[in-house]
Amino acid sequence: MTDLKQGLHTNYMVLNMGPSHPATHGTVKFLLTLDGETVVDCDVEIGYLHRGFEKMCENGTWCQVFPYTDRLNYNSAIINNVGYAMAVEKLLGIDIPERCKYIRVITSEIARLADHFTNIGAAALELGAFTAFLYFVEVRELMWELLEGVCGARLTSNYIRIGGLYRDLPSDFKERVKKAFTKSRSLYNDVDKLLTKNRIFLDRMRDVGAISSEEAIAYGFTGPCLRSCGVPYDVRKANPYLIYDQLDWMVPVGEKGDNFDRYLVRMEEIIQSMRIVEQALKGIPDGPINIDDPRIRLPAKDYVYTSMEELIDHFKVVTEGIKPPKGEIYFAVEGANGELGFYLVSDGGGKPVKCRVRAPCFAITQAMPRMVKGGLIADIIPTFDMINLIGGECDR
Amino acid sequence: MGIEKILGDNIILTQLNKIVNWARKYSFFLYPFITACCGMEFMSVAGPRYDLDRFGAALPRFSPRQADLMMVVGTISHKQAPILVKVYNQMAEPKWVLSYGVCACSGGFYNNYATVQGIDTLIPVDIYIPGCPPRPEMVLDGLIKLQKKVAEERFSDWPKGASPVAGV
Amino acid sequence: MSEDGVTIKRLRDKFPDSIIESHSFRGDDTVIIKKEDIVEVCRFLRDEKGLAYNFMMDLTVVDYLNIREEPRFEVVYHLYSLEHNHRVRIKAPVSESDCSIDSIISLWIGANWFEREAYDMYGIIFKGHPDIRRILLYKEFKGHPLRKDYPVQGRQPLIGPKN
Numbered sequence: 182m183t184d185l186k187q188g189l190h191t192n193y194m195v196l197n198m199g200p201s202h203p204a205t206h207g208t209v210k211f212l213l214t215l216d217g218e219t220v221v222d223c224d225v226e227i228g229y230l231h232r233g234f235e236k237m238c239e240n241g242t243w244c245q246v247f248p249y250t251d252r253l254n255y256n257s258a259i260i261n262n263v264g265y266a267m268a269v270e271k272l273l274g275i276d277i278p279e280r281c282k283y284i285r286v287i288t289s290e291i292a293r294l295a296d297h298f299t300n301i302g303a304a305a306l307e308l309g310a311f312t313a314f315l316y317f318v319e320v321r322e323l324m325w326e327l328l329e330g331v332c333g334a335r336l337t338s339n340y341i342r343i344g345g346l347y348r349d350l351p352s353d354f355k356e357r358v359k360k361a362f363t364k365s366r367s368l369y370n371d372v373d374k375l376l377t378k379n380r381i382f383l384d385r386m387r388d389v390g391a392i393s394s395e396e397a398i399a400y401g402f403t404g405p406c407l408r409s410c411g412v413p414y415d416v417r418k419a420n421p422y423l424i425y426d427q428l429d430w431m432v433p434v435g436e437k438g439d440n441f442d443r444y445l446v447r448m449e450e451i452i453q454s455m456r457i458v459e460q461a462l463k464g465i466p467d468g469p470i471n472i473d474d475p476r477i478r479l480p481a482k483d484y485v486y487t488s489m490e491e492l493i494d495h496f497k498v499v500t501e502g503i504k505p506p507k508g509e510i511y512f513a514v515e516g517a518n519g520e521l522g523f524y525l526v527s528d529g530g531g532k533p534v535k536c537r538v539r540a541p542c543f544a545i546t547q548a549m550p551r552m553v554k555g556g557l558i559a560d561i562i563p564t565f566d567m568i569n570l571i572g573g574e575c576d577r
Numbered sequence: 578m579g580i581e582k583i584l585g586d587n588i589i590l591t592q593l594n595k596i597v598n599w600a601r602k603y604s605f606f607l608y609p610f611i612t613a614c615c616g617m618e619f620m621s622v623a624g625p626r627y628d629l630d631r632f633g634a635a636l637p638r639f640s641p642r643q644a645d646l647m648m649v650v651g652t653i654s655h656k657q658a659p660i661l662v663k664v665y666n667q668m669a670e671p672k673w674v675l676s677y678g679v680c681a682c683s684g685g686f687y688n689n690y691a692t693v694q695g696i697d698t699l700i701p702v703d704i705y706i707p708g709c710p711p712r713p714e715m716v717l718d719g720l721i722k723l724q725k726k727v728a729e730e731r732f733s734d735w736p737k738g739a740s741p742v743a744g745v
Numbered sequence: 746m747s748e749d750g751v752t753i754k755r756l757r758d759k760f761p762d763s764i765i766e767s768h769s770f771r772g773d774d775t776v777i778i779k780k781e782d783i784v785e786v787c788r789f790l791r792d793e794k795g796l797a798y799n800f801m802m803d804l805t806v807v808d809y810l811n812i813r814e815e816p817r818f819e820v821v822y823h824l825y826s827l828e829h830n831h832r833v834r835i836k837a838p839v840s841e842s843d844c845s846i847d848s849i850i851s852l853w854i855g856a857n858w859f860e861r862e863a864y865d866m867y868g869i870i871f872k873g874h875p876d877i878r879r880i881l882l883y884k885e886f887k888g889h890p891l892r893k894d895y896p897v898q899g900r901q902p903l904i905g906p907k908n
Contacts, residue, residue, distance in 0.1 A: 228881035401855035
């Protein structure tokens with residue numbers, strides 16, 4: 182073999198993968214240096230979906246931030262809503278009614294389900310398993326139908342408000358969830374059979390993109406990607422918020438931290454999220470969904486139209502915005518990709534001075550070069566799928 | 578197109594026009610230029626429930642050279658803009674552009690330093706579908722409207738040439 | 746809460762001269778330190794037993810233009826300890842005239858992109874960072890958009906008209 186290579190002019194090839202590439206279901210560019218098919222170097226270029234989230238938030242009132250948070254991780258918009266609302270509530274130092282907490286948990290977990298279904302479905306599609314994609318898109322459709330019944334929008338929900346919710350659950354929500362989950366479980370089992378022991382899928386996923394737990398922590402991994410390395414860190418368990426500590430559920434962890442473990446962790450989280458929703462629906466109490474404080478939460482429309490006091494409150498909240506005290510807080514919830522933290526700074530005025538999002542996939546994406554170096558170019562696809570880069574969240 | 582050269586100003590031309598347009602409108606080959614949130618809805622539109630295939634626009638071609646309908650799905654930032662123009666110029670004529678979602682139509686509520694205020698400042702757009710994101714039904718409606726538009730085109734409408742914005 | 750106080754106390758014992766101020770608002774422990782000591786403080790927080798802040802969760806900058814006098818910027822670090830399940834916020838004021846701070850990439854490799862983003866958005870130079878360049882915006886972009894004096898609609902298109 183050495184004789185053949187003598188005098189042969191070989192060189193590294195530089196290849197642009199993206200930013201508009203069918204397999205990178207987000208806009209990201211990999212600048213690859215290749216030795217044959219082996220990746221020697223990789224530079225990840227992000228920012229193609231930078232939409233100025235923070236600048237827009239700083240120029241709106243505290244309530245006007247919600248639509249922008251929807252479009253961070255657009256697969257699981259409600260989790261972002263919850264994270265931001267709870268951050269502002271922490272800044273204000275208020276507590277919300279019990280029923281509101283339950284509804285927030287239920288809707289967050291349905292959003293998480295939709296996110297995981299999309300992620301696995303898209304990953305399967307890109308690895309050639311088209312049937313699994315169709316099944317999971319159908320399940321996601323069921324989840325979105327549930328959310329549509331709650332808030333009127335399929336994807337970008339804008340459902341949570343500071344100190345409450347946009348509106349209550351529909352009266353037949355329990356039956357709807359039961360029906361949707363029965364169908365989802367059956368489709369989930371089909372996909373499980375199609376993928377989990379599928380030889381092609383296993384070969385593409387197993388031992389690819391592995392990372393050790395020490396390295397994952399140094400890179401700032403959170404969420405399913407960290408748990409697949411065997412670290413059971415979940416914000417819902419570590420710093421329980423809402424009612425997560427009252428429910429019975431488990432944190433699945435992996436062993437090797439490779440793509441297949443990430444896939445398995447997500448598949449198991451789907452089961453756990455369904456359990457959370459069912460338990461929360463069983464224990465949901467009656468009562469108000471909004472706090473009774475006209476300086477923070479808009480009064481009900483009926484009163485606004487009929488009473489002077491409420492009209493003034495409504496007018497003041499809308500025009501001036503709520504006014505949290507001077508200070509700064511950091512609050513994290515468990516997003517679908519990991520720790521979704523909000524860092525808010527207030528100067529006591531109607532607009533945030535700073536509204537920073539700690540995006541989980543931003544930290545994970547920067548480990549892409551580490552995970553793909555030395556592997557084959559085809560291994561980039563499953564690795565990239567399993568870190569679940571969401572452009573809106575990563576680039577903000 | 579060579580047909581118009583061969584036939585010249587013949588009376589048969591209008592009929593042939595119709596046949597060609599009929600064929601064109603039911604066989605769109607998409608290039609989904611997916612950037613943002615609307616891409617999630619696009620997956621639904623192409624998925625089993627809404628099934629874009631019914632309208633003959635099922636098969637996404639991920640090479641612009643093979644596609645004739647460019648769907649711009651999602652926000653176009655200024656960093657992305659040169660790529661959009663480049664991909665548009667790479668597509669072979671006849672080609673159509675569908676602006677999917679309010680960000681692509683007008684920039685939406687991202688009126689800031691990072692976002693292009695509507696892709697029509699960069700490339701010609703045939704049909705706008707507003708909504709954030711638009712519901713799948715709206716997309717299907719938009720596609721049918723585009724089909725109607727295609728049915729009324731004349732051969733002399735083509736070629737339209739490269740994007741008026743200077744390429745990079 | 747008692748354990749959270751430990752972090753501030755330990756820092757006060759170890760670095761009496763570097764701490765400018767410390768407070769705890771809504772349970773968030775915050776320590777404001779001199780920017781020269783950021784690497785040492787972070788190393789202590791990471792390696793010291795009993796503190797073990799092994800996660801660098803977030804790094805960002807706040808611009809206090811028109812809110813207070815110099816120093817204009819504050820680099821904000823959020824650290825988290827997996828072992829003890831506690832968090833701390835470290836802040837280092839940076840003035841506009843000397844817009845730089847030491848990089849902590851030697852402690853957490855994950856700080857790489859966060860520092861690049863802070864540079865991109867606020868123009869803070871991280872000394873010792875191996876590859877400080879724009880990350881979210883393009884290299885032709887002039888200025889730093891999240892500074893308070895940058896206009897919201899200050900578009901700098903690469904191609905096409907300005908609006």
